[in-house]
Amino acid sequence: MQTETKKVALVTGANTGVGFQIAKSLADNGYIVYVGARNQEKGGAAVAEIGGQSKAVQLDITDLQSIDAAVTQIQSEAGYLTLLVNNAAISNAGNPGRTMEEVLGAQRASIAPIDEMKTVWETNVFGTLAVTQAFLPLLRKAETARIVTVSSALGSLTLNASPANPYRSAFDAVYGASKTALNGIFLSLAIDLESTNIKVHLVSPGFTATALNNFQGTDTVEEGSIEPIRVALAEDMATGSFTGPANYAGSDNIVPW
Numbered sequence: 001m002q003t004e005t006k007k008v009a010l011v012t013g014a015n016t017g018v019g020f021q022i023a024k025s026l027a028d029n030g031y032i033v034y035v036g037a038r039n040q041e042k043g044g045a046a047v048a049e050i051g052g053q054s055k056a057v058q059l060d061i062t063d064l065q066s067i068d069a070a071v072t073q074i075q076s077e078a079g080y081l082t083l084l085v086n087n088a089a090i091s092n093a094g095n096p097g098r099t100m101e102e103v104l105g106a107q108r109a110s111i112a113p114i115d116e117m118k119t120v121w122e123t124n125v126f127g128t129l130a131v132t133q134a135f136l137p138l139l140r141k142a143e144t145a146r147i148v149t150v151s152s153a154l155g156s157l158t159l160n161a162s163p164a165n166p167y168r169s170a171f172d173a174v175y176g177a178s179k180t181a182l183n184g185i186f187l188s189l190a191i192d193l194e195s196t197n198i199k200v201h202l203v204s205p206g207f208t209a210t211a212l213n214n215f216q217g218t219d220t221v222e223e224g225s226i227e228p229i230r231v232a233l234a235e236d237m238a239t240g241s242f243t244g245p246a247n248y249a250g251s252d253n254i255v256p257w
């Protein structure tokens with residue numbers, strides 16, 4: 001552990017969408033922010049727009065060499081990490097240019113192509129955990145640290161088990177269930193790290209118009225990012241939380257598992 005003054009954050013998939021909004025807000029609030037992007041040019045463009053103390057880091061969360069290089073860069077430049085925001089994800093691995101309805105229709109459990117499902121889980125589940133494990137040594141070097149993982153209310157088993165939920169047909173095996181798996185793994189991590197300096201939070205954005213859903217979300221990216229930004233900035237939340245916008249959650253923002 002070392003005494004630091006500056007808060008240092010890494011946001012994965014921060015070149016666009018919700019991740020960009022989170023990175024911008026952290027920079028606006030005085031963090032040194034590493035803007036993770038698998039495409040270096042897009043990362044550079046995002047940093048130019050975010051300004052403050054933001055820096056680009058090439059990071060493909062499915063590529064162990066890329067993860068190792070990102071750890072080495074942040075270790076040598078900052079020496080520790082205060083906040084890891086696991087934001088990067090994909091919604092499908094099939095033909096691009098499909099509507100959200102076409103994607104969801106093709107990803108029903110009865111017919112989902114297993115290879116596409118593995119590709120999505122490789123990013124959303126295994127890649128996210130691999131990044132987290134790789135950055136644990138740097139998180140342990142901070143006085144106190146947090147891991148905020150962007151999940152989805154769509155991954156809630158409680159919400160989807162209820163026939164009263166009109167949106168449960170959107171709970172597909174490829175994307176929705178990947179978020180359920182992510183929730184399970186990160187709750188397990190919260191329990192694992194309970195006696196350490198590291199807190200673990202899961203958070204859902206709103207249904208936000210981004211590339212992930214062919215821009216069919218009903219919230220603007222600024223609206224949809226409000227709860228992820230709140231959680232990314234909050235230092236006083238109890239570990240093991242899963243929160244989301246009040247329309248999915250209660251007025252306390254708690255999403256049922």
Ligand SMILES: NC(=O)c1ccc[n+]([C@@H]2O[C@H](COP(=O)([O-])OP(=O)(O)OC[C@H]3O[C@@H](n4cnc5c(N)ncnc54)[C@H](OP(=O)(O)O)[C@@H]3O)[C@@H](O)[C@H]2O)c1
Pocket residue numbers: 012013014015016017018019037038039042059060061062086087088089090123127150151152153204205206207208209210211212213217224
């Ligand atoms: N939009 C919604 O309604 C909604 C609702 C619930 C949860 N979420 C969650 O919110 C998070 C952000 O999604 P978004 O809506 O902002 O989507 P988005 O605009 O498509 O952004 C996704 C980001 O992840 C990056 N990414 C994808 N695969 C990657 C990989 N292997 N390595 C590194 N980066 C990778 C993308 O990079 P490229 O630009 O290079 O593709 C992009 O920067 C995701 O976890 C998503 O599941 C979104």
